[in-house]
Amino acid sequence: MDKIALSVNRLYEKFPYPSLPIRTEHDLISKLHANIMGKILATAGLEPDLLSGKEILDAGCGTGEKACYFSYYDAHVTAIDLCRSSLQKAMGLAERFHLQVEFGHCDLAEFRTEKRFDHVFCLGALHHTRYPYKNFAALADLCKPGGTITVGLYNKYGRLAHRVTRMWIGLRAGSDIDKRLEYVEKSIYRRKLRSVHETAYVADKYVNPHESYHSVGEVLGWFEKNGIAYIGAHPQVGEGGFSAFLTQLRWMVKGSGFFIVSGRKN
């Protein structure tokens, strides 16, 4: 495990993400679908009913909500993460809803398997690794021809204002996780954080020791180098070039810092 993975892992061990408040099957399936899964699947031209029997990899699965969602629809799910406390929560979630997921404790930079997947998802993890592109290429390699890969990353333009805030937090509170979180709670939220999920969200957003930023054009370049054809994105964006640039400038104004892009392997 390199230094970056070590420091990122320290954060998630303390604040497993996203730690959603899942109480019922409705929370895990319908609510998650309405909030995010429907949008994620749409980028890859997928719907829940198309997942049955498919081999799915969720790399950087966190507390496992998405992996469990895939499994609910009868997909064969492999879900890996570096963070043991996130995996423990993920396993608890799967057990609670009687869902089968093959969880693995692993640095995604070192993940090796003979398996090949119909759908690979890596949401919010690559930008916390030292070599996002290299790790993307390794994941793309695990995708079957005709299969899809979906990545979620911080946007270079959309997260610009947030980067300034992060720098300010660094100046005021230094690099200690607890001090940074305390500072955000006092000076940005100006109230006590209300739940485990909110604390995980705030820690992930403001306290993370390492994140990188990417443009749509850059990810389309990654796709091209790895024989992957663009399918779709969320928020929607033109296929690279000037229109994608203009869309990202709008994200900068709106502060939309996270984008999801899917492609199909040739």
Ligand SMILES: C[S@@+](CC[C@H](N)C(=O)[O-])C[C@H]1O[C@@H](n2cnc3c(N)ncnc32)[C@H](O)[C@@H]1O
């Ligand atoms: C922001 S969370 C996203 C969790 C989940 N994918 C989701 O969308 O809710 C990032 C996750 O990536 C994991 N992660 C970060 N670096 C990793 C690495 N090198 N190998 C495996 N997992 C990693 C973290 O432990 C964390 O659970």
